[in-house]
Amino acid sequence: MEKSLAEIDLENHPEKILKDLINKTKSTIDKCFPPRCLSNRAQKRAEKPWIDKEISKEETLQTKLFRKYRASNSQTDHKNYKNFRKKNSVRRKRKERKPTSENS
Numbered sequence: 001m002e003k004s005l006a007e008i009d010l011e012n013h014p015e016k017i018l019k020d021l022i023n024k025t026k027s028t029i030d031k032c033f034p035p036r037c038l039s040n041r042a043q044k045r046a047e048k049p050w051i052d053k054e055i056s057k058e059e060t061l062q063t064k065l066f067r068k069y070r071a072s073n074s075q076t077d078h079k080n081y082k083n084f085r086k087k088n089s090v091r092r093k094r095k096e097r098k099p100t101s102e103n104s
Helices: 002-006 014-032 040-047 053-072 075-103
Strands: none
Touching (some): 002 014
16 A cells, blocks of 8 residues: 555645545555455346346246256146246336336
């Protein structure tokens, strides 16, 4: 930190000195305490805030139904999967649209 602060030219304009001081301090803090990387699941949640626990559980169930259908290749399993997928996509689209309609 001392080395980076020593590099700041005190002969410059005060705003330039302040900007340099802030940049050097941020870079030093990032070196000492690196920011955490988000997991894939956390990134997905950050990109799509309408996805809550309910929707993620439904996605998991949909995946299970699909795997069950692929394993058995049964028409009843295929119907169950398709019906659940339709209902799930409607719920997801409603939740996805909700925040945008409130902002309008």
